[in-house]
Amino acid sequence: xxxxxxxRTVYEICTEFPEVLDILKHAGFxxxxxxxxxxxxxxxxxxxxxxxxxxxxxxxxxxxxxxxVFEVIE
Numbered sequence: 001x002x003x004x005x006x007x008r009t010v011y012e013i014c015t016e017f018p019e020v021l022d023i024l025k026h027a028g029f030x031x032x033x034x035x036x037x038x039x040x041x042x043x044x045x046x047x048x049x050x051x052x053x054x055x056x057x058x059x060x061x062x063x064x065x066x067x068x069v070f071e072v073i074e
Contacts, residue, residue, distance in 0.1 A: 001069060001070070001071045002017060002069065002070050002071065003070070003071045003072075003073060004017070004020070004047075004065060004070050004071070004072050004073065005073045006046060006047050006048055006072065006073065006074050007046060007074075008046065009042060009043055009044060009045060009046055010024070010029075010032060010038065010041075010042040010045050010046065010047060010050060011038055011039065011042035011043045011045075013047070014032075014038060014042065017070070019068070020065070020070075021033060021038070023064050023065060023068050024047070024050075024061070026064070027056060027060060027061045027064045028051075028054050028056035028060070028061070029050055029054060029056070029061075031054075032050075047061060
């Protein structure tokens with residue numbers, strides 16, 4: 001099982017697990033797939049910070065990751 005630590009940045013997570021980008025997009029982080037966003041905002045944004053900013057329930061994101069065979073560590 002692949003492990004995601006929520007204290008890591010979106011950039012770090014998506015670099016290690018590129019498939020997470022599509023999961024995040026469908027979970028409400030639609031802006032992350034725009035050109036340059038992962039390399040700019042993604043370098044300092046964590047999933048919890050992004051969920052607050054995008055007004056997406058963090059539990060929905062965690063569930064989407066778990067549904068795609070990821071272990072999520074807070």
